Amino acid sequence: LPTVGMLILWVIINWAVCTLLEGKGKLRHIFVVSCYALLPKLISTVLMLVFSYTLLPDESGIIDVILTVSDIWFYLLIFLGTMSVHEFTFARTILTLLGMALSVFILLMILILFQDFYSFLVSVFKEIALRLKG
Secondary structure (H helix, E strand, O other): OHHHHHHHHHHHHHHHHHHHOOOOOOHHHHHHHHHHHOHHHHHHHHHHHHHHHHOOHHHHHHHHHHHHHHHHHHHHHHHHHHHHHOOOOHHHHHHHHHHHHHHHHHHHHHHHHHHHHHHHHHHHHHHHHHHHHO
16 A cells, blocks of 8 residues: 555656646656556565575575665666656756655645644643643
C-alpha cells in the first residue's frame, strides 16, 4: 500500500508541476512510465527474497549490491522517463524534479499543521470538559 500511495502521489504531482511548466505528457503516460520505472525495484525484491533464503549472513553484501544497483537503475529510469514523456531538456527535468520535491515539502508542512491544529482543538475541548466537570 505505501508503494501504491507514493506512486499515485508521484504521478499527480508530476502531472501538476509539468502542467505548469508546459510539459507534453498526459496523466496516463506519466503513470505508465512510472510503473515501468518501478520494474528494477520489483526484480530486486524478488532476488532479495530468493537470496535471503539461500545466502549465508556473511554474504549479505551481494544483496546490498543488488539493492543499490536497482535503486540507481530506478532513479535513472524515472529521470529519463520524465524527460522523454514531457519532452524536456536535462535542466528542465531537474527543475521539474525540484518543483515536485518542493510540492511534497509543502504538502507535508500542511499535513503537520493540520495535525497540530487537531491536537490543539482536542486539548482545548478536554480542558473545557475538565473545567465544567469540576
